[in-house]
């Protein structure tokens with residue numbers, strides 16, 4: 001799915017003061033992969049929610065495949081939302097549910113009412129759930145109960161659910177918060193590879209900047225709800241990142257220090273030394 005934002009301004013319904021997000025323009029081609037970075041409160045999750053048609057812009061436009069979702073009828077909007085998947089950083093998994101059911105729940109938005117009710121008792125597509133879990137090294141948990149999983153396992157179940165949903169636009173909010181570095185690398189690999197294989201557009205907010213640089217071809221920096229940069233990863237220099245996180249340097253871990261000579265591009269290989 002391709003997407004575009006035009007002069008988009010957005011404030012949370014309960015919020016006062018300046019908009020949480022104010023973006024002039026953003027365009028993504030179908031199948032592109034974009035990481036969103038920026039300090040806490042920069043507006044990363046807000047942008048993701050705007051793209052997921054979960055927050056309505058105060059002004060400006062969002063276009064998904066050329067159509068403004070907020071100009072669609074309720075039925076058309078529902079159909080469009082079934083093509084998107086927003087994965088929150090803590091997946092909402094019912095504690096007593098089996099992992100297989102939790103993963104296959106990713107398909108519910110595309111099902112009719114009866115089909116979806118039936119699937120809660122008689123899961124269909126178990127092999128697909130198994131294959132998605134396998135990508136996150138969790139196949140042995142297929143029939144485990146969700147409340148018997150660790151926080152990191154639950155987070156990976158949430159990502160497996162996103163893959164099983166096979167959306168055309170996959171929006172992932174901070175997927176690595178509960179994962180150790182090795183699991184985090186594996187999860188990013190699985191996520192980006194699967195999105196590529198499925199032809200899905202992938203937008204992911206990332207707290208771990210080196211991980212974002214290592215896995216995404218394009219990186220967008222947000223600061224105070226505004227665009228700081230939107231660049232191919234090779235042009236995202238340590239100096240740019242240090243400027244982005246200038247007021248919260250503690251959030252920018254694992255980067256080489258800025259140098260006095262002209263900045264060289266930060267390549268993915270360089271970031272692996274973390």
Ligand SMILES: Nc1ncnc2c1ncn2[C@@H]1O[C@H](COP(=O)(O)OP(=O)(O)OP(=O)(O)O)[C@@H](O)[C@H]1O
Nearest residue numbers: 012013014015020039040041042043044045046047
């Ligand atoms: N539900 C809400 N109601 C009111 N204001 C909100 C709400 N959620 C976020 N905000 C405000 O919107 C701004 C952007 O928040 P957002 O969650 O998008 O930031 P973020 O970059 O994702 O932060 P973090 O990295 O800490 O998750 C913040 O100033 C925040 O206080």
